[in-house]
Amino acid sequence: MTDRIDVRIWRLGTADPAIALPDYASAGAAGADLRANFPAAARDEGLSLGPMERALVPTGLAVALPDGFEMQIRPRSGLALRHGLTLLNTPGTVDADYRGEVGVLMVNLGATPVTITHGMRIAQAVVAPVVQAGFTETNSLDDTDRGTGGFGSTGVD
Numbered sequence: 686m687t688d689r690i691d692v693r694i695w696r697l698g699t700a701d702p703a704i705a706l707p708d709y710a711s712a713g714a715a716g717a718d719l720r721a722n723f724p725a726a727a728r729d730e731g732l733s734l735g736p737m738e739r740a741l742v743p744t745g746l747a748v749a750l751p752d753g754f755e756m757q758i759r760p761r762s763g764l765a766l767r768h769g770l771t772l773l774n775t776p777g778t779v780d781a782d783y784r785g786e787v788g789v790l791m792v793n794l795g796a797t798p799v800t801i802t803h804g805m806r807i808a809q810a811v812v813a814p815v816v817q818a819g820f821t822e823t824n825s826l827d828d829t830d831r832g833t834g835g836f837g838s839t840g841v842d
């Protein structure tokens with residue numbers, strides 16, 4: 686059984702209480718599925734995204750992550766493969782000190798419109814530890830074999 690850390694989650698007033706909280710679809714799943722949770726007026730029609738259109742899709746949820754953790758909002762591969770529906774800013778970052786609504790920035794990279802329906806599993810949330818760096822300015826950096834080579838310097842095949 687994977688360790689579980691406690692994440693406090695808050696359903697906002699606009700949220701439909703019938704929509705399930707994030708949950709893991711299998712025992713070993715890394716991501717908990719997030720569902721679209723539209724305000725009442727938008728629930729029937731959902732949200733249609735045309736090709737190359739983007740939208741911030743509400744989850745109706747706010748979270749309080751423990752210090753030292755982040756929540757990554759990642760695409761679902763099935764939606765990407767079937768519909769070209771993915772996240773524009775993947776992985777989205779939810780900071781430990783953020784208390785606003787968790788939003789999912791979706792984009793339709795497919796050739797046809799896709800409708801995001803109320804309650805649809807639109808993304809997955811991966812809670813992960815973070816390390817903050819102390820950035821110390823210096824006048825030189827240690828030498829390495831790679832040096833300044835990057836962006837395909839070792840070949841592209």
Ligand SMILES: O=c1ccn([C@H]2C[C@H](O)[C@@H](COP(=O)(O)OP(=O)(O)OP(=O)(O)O)O2)c(=O)[nH]1
Nearest residue numbers: 758774776777778779780783786787788789790
């Ligand atoms: O996919 C996302 C990305 C971000 N957020 C929320 C939580 C996060 O803590 C906050 C800020 O995100 P980020 O740091 O990526 O945004 P920014 O553009 O740097 O804005 P800010 O100046 O508010 O940090 O927005 C989401 O709900 N979903």
